[in-house]
Amino acid sequence: MLNETPPSNATGLMLSGGGARAAYQIGVLEAIADIRKAAGAPRDVNPFPIITGTSAGALNAAALACGADDFDAAVRRLVDIWKNIHADQVYRSDRFSMLRSGASLMGLLALGWLVAKWQHKTPRSLLNNAPLHELLTHMVPLHRLPQLFEQGHMQALAVSASSYSSGEHITFFEGKPELQPWIRSQRRSIRDRITYSHLLASSAIPFVFPATQLAMDRHMEYFGDGSMRQSAPIAPAIHLGANKILVVGAGRMTEPKDEVHLHINLAYPSLAQIAGHALSSIFLDSLTVDLERIRRINQTISLVPPEVRSASALRHVDLLLISPSQRLDAIATRHINDLPPAVRTMLGGVGVSTKAKDVKGSALASYLLFESNFTRELMALGYADAQRQQSEICKFFGWTDSMAAGVCPLPAFEVDRRVDPLRL
Numbered sequence: 406m407l408n409e410t411p412p413s414n415a416t417g418l419m420l421s422g423g424g425a426r427a428a429y430q431i432g433v434l435e436a437i438a439d440i441r442k443a444a445g446a447p448r449d450v451n452p453f454p455i456i457t458g459t460s461a462g463a464l465n466a467a468a469l470a471c472g473a474d475d476f477d478a479a480v481r482r483l484v485d486i487w488k489n490i491h492a493d494q495v496y497r498s499d500r501f502s503m504l505r506s507g508a509s510l511m512g513l514l515a516l517g518w519l520v521a522k523w524q525h526k527t528p529r530s531l532l533n534n535a536p537l538h539e540l541l542t543h544m545v546p547l548h549r550l551p552q553l554f555e556q557g558h559m560q561a562l563a564v565s566a567s568s569y570s571s572g573e574h575i576t577f578f579e580g581k582p583e584l585q586p587w588i589r590s591q592r593r594s595i596r597d598r599i600t601y602s603h604l605l606a607s608s609a610i611p612f613v614f615p616a617t618q619l620a621m622d623r624h625m626e627y628f629g630d631g632s633m634r635q636s637a638p639i640a641p642a643i644h645l646g647a648n649k650i651l652v653v654g655a656g657r658m659t660e661p662k663d664e665v666h667l668h669i670n671l672a673y674p675s676l677a678q679i680a681g682h683a684l685s686s687i688f689l690d691s692l693t694v695d696l697e698r699i700r701r702i703n704q705t706i707s708l709v710p711p712e713v714r715s716a717s718a719l720r721h722v723d724l725l726l727i728s729p730s731q732r733l734d735a736i737a738t739r740h741i742n743d744l745p746p747a748v749r750t751m752l753g754g755v756g757v758s759t760k761a762k763d764v765k766g767s768a769l770a771s772y773l774l775f776e777s778n779f780t781r782e783l784m785a786l787g788y789a790d791a792q793r794q795q796s797e798i799c800k801f802f803g804w805t806d807s808m809a810a811g812v813c814p815l816p817a818f819e820v821d822r823r824v825d826p827l828r829l
Contacts, residue, residue: 415560416802417647418453418469419639422460422632423655423688424610424772426733428487428780430465430653431480432787433727438480440795444804451476452802453651454560457576457641459631460688462655463564463607467545467599473558486544487780494540495775496532496614498745530615531751532773534605541601550599554580561645562599565631565638566606569616574634576641577603577619587644591634594644595621607631610684610772632687639695643722649801652696653787654728656689675756681734681768699724725801730790733783737771740779748773 420430441452451473458466465483472479492498553559561580568575574592578584579599586594597603606617606628616627632638642650674682699722706721741749741757749757757770774780791798799806 415454415647416452417455417457417642417645417650418466419642419650419652420456420458420462420466421638421652421654421656421688421692422458422462422608422630423733424461424608424613425774425776425780426655426688426771426783427461427465428490428783429655429729429733429787430462431483431487432784432789433653433791434465434469434480434787435484435784436788436791436795437798438477440791440798440807441802441804442477443807444799444802446802446804448477451558454558455580455642455645455647456559456561457563457565457645458607459565459635459638460608460610462653463631464541464545464604467547467562467564467604470553470559470562471546471549473553474556483544484784486540487784489777490775490780491777492745492748492773492775493536495537496534496773497536498532498748500747502533502747530609531613532748534609534614537605537608538601541604545601545604547599547601550579560584563594563641563645564599564603564607565635565641566603566609566617566619566628567631567633567635568621568626568628570626570628571621572634574631574636575621575628576631578641578645580645584645589637589640592636594641611687612680613773630687632691635691637695637698638692639699639724647722648720649723650725651801652692652724652726652728654689654692654726655733656685657729657732675766677752677756677766677769680755681766681771684772685768696724696726723801725794725797727787727791727794729783729786730793731786734768734771736782736786737774737779738767740774740776740782741767741770743776743778744770744774 420427437452442448446452453469453476454473456466456470458464468483469476469479472482550559550562559580561578561584563576563578565574565576567573572591576592576594577597577599578594579597584596586596588594602617602619606619607630608614609616609629611629611633616629618625619628639650639652702719703721703724706719741752744752752770752773755769756766758766795808796806798804
């Protein structure tokens with residue numbers, strides 16, 4: 406991979422976006438913490454000195470980075486937050502707030518300029534995410550970052566956002582002084598002090614949450630979700646010096662051929678189905694393409710003689726992908742009734758239902774389902790998926806595989822509790 410910052414033999418973690426689906430990442434991280442403990446790896450060494458994230462993944466990335474001096478404790482804090490989360494901690498879900506935001510946007514779509522003229526302003530988003538700022542102050546102690554960089558627990562933290570003003574995709578990073586910014590077509594990086602505004606901007610799902618203003622040079626620009634126009638989501642970790650990267654997705658990378666026919670609906674798609682399809686394209690497609698590109702480059706590099714390879718700016722990057730083994734929108738179908746009544750009513754108006762056959766219609770809801778029953782099931786799935794890849798994880802980090810040695814990393818009842826989502 407082409408990179409301005411020299412490789413540092415550091416391990417990177419890349420957390421993708423997906424709203425409430427990001428709970429899956431926490432289950433994966435919890436499993437990694439348990440596997441690491443069972444392997445006897447040093448507890449005082451942060452396994453991910455380079456952490457990058459986008460959208461909701463940026464929130465998890467920042468929280469993990471802010472606890473880099475105690476990885477296990479940072480994971481436990483995230484587990485506690487996500488397993489007890491409620492929608493009203495992320496966006497205003499009462500009927501009055503929904504009337505002010507959601508209903509006015511729906512009215513604008515229906516009546517256009519008449520509504521805008523009557524209100525003397527146009528609505529900014531479907532939902533108001535003002536409560537998220539307060540949650541972030543408890544979840545992400547950003548004031549700790551400079552000290553963690555100075556002490557060597559972290560090398561870099563990067564979060565990405567997309568500028569509605571300029572059309573550029575920007576990765577904001579904070580870290581060691583020797584790190585260099587990079588510029589590519591329609592995307593570039595900026596060294597900056599990461600703030601809550603950066604996190605709010607990165608996680609502002611288009612149309613759903615309002616854009617956030619960020620300072621750019623000597624002017625202000627409006628930014629939205631970092632998954633938009635993100636053609637190379639894994640690239641920031643590479644540019645920041647990682648030579649191996651763990652990628653945790655928040656959606657299925659591929660659909661098994663024998664399952665595709667189960668979800669085909671020949672009826673005209675609802676607005677919810679179209680919106681869910683669009684969001685899946687934003688959050689999933691670029692990651693899949695980037696993974697394929699890096700694997701192709703790795704294969705090409707392996708064919709180049711070592712003496713020629715050393716003179717090239719390209720280098721091999723080890724990748725490990727952990728992504729959901731089940732459809733998260735199908736899981737969401739079982740939990741739509743957990744949403745606040747006003748939110749449920751609004752989503753019902755665009756075609757979201759609780760019918761098991763309407764999996765595609767529930768995709769939109771899966772991004773907004775910040776409710777504990779849903780997030781706990783995703784965390785259990787993430788834990789189970791990571792446990793199934795234990796041998797790959799141990800090989801990736803160079804840890805002793807406790808399962809291969811016949812040692813169970815956790816008491817049996819603990820493994821059972823996490824692996825079976827239906828017991829939560």
